[in-house]
Amino acid sequence: MIFERDIIVFLQSLSSSFLDGLMKVVAYIFDWPQVVALGIILLMFKKNKQALFFLILEGVGLLFQVVLKAIISRPRPYLTYPEIINILQASNSSFPSGHSITCMMAIIMLWVMIYESKMKKTARRVSYCGLVLASLLCAFNRMYLGQHYLTDVLGGFTIALILGLLIIKFAYFKSFNKNRINAQ
Secondary structure (H helix, E strand, O other), X not given: OHHHHHHXXXXXXXXXXXXXXHHXXXXXXXXXXXXXXXXXXXXHOOOHHXXXXXXHHHHHHHHHHHHHHHHHOOOXXXXXXXXXXXXXXXXXXXOOOHHHHHHHHHHHHXXXXXXXXXXXXXXXXXXXHHHHHHHHHHHHHHHHOOOOOHHHHHHHHHHHHHHHHXXXXXXXXXXXXXXXXXXX
């Protein structure tokens, strides 16, 4: 779609060596190192249940990503439009954005942990705003680098939201409530 190409071309018009380097680092952070780091942090703080569900979320997201990429096989923007610069090398196809799925699954788990925490209302709101900003940064990053169209990113976020919320609702909170009942 032309409007998606135009979005990427506009974002890449902001290019500088500093921003290119920063976006490469952000891309790395929103990939599997984020998953490993968050999993380790959860385990360090003895959040075993959260770590398990986080790994389940990310594993299911990865499965859907791999299957959909193989079925849909949409070429990446830089392969379709010569005016789009390939700032960071990528493999396989464009839809859905795997980084977007990985990022949103982490955001869902963190959102739940914030919800369950004993944080003050203001701190909770600031934390939620930080998660929203992280999702916007991820979307910007994927398009800026020329890796994904807007619909790839939105598709990845939507897939993660649907899968993540279903898993959280039907598995996480049920086991949480079951543990509470058994403790009483």
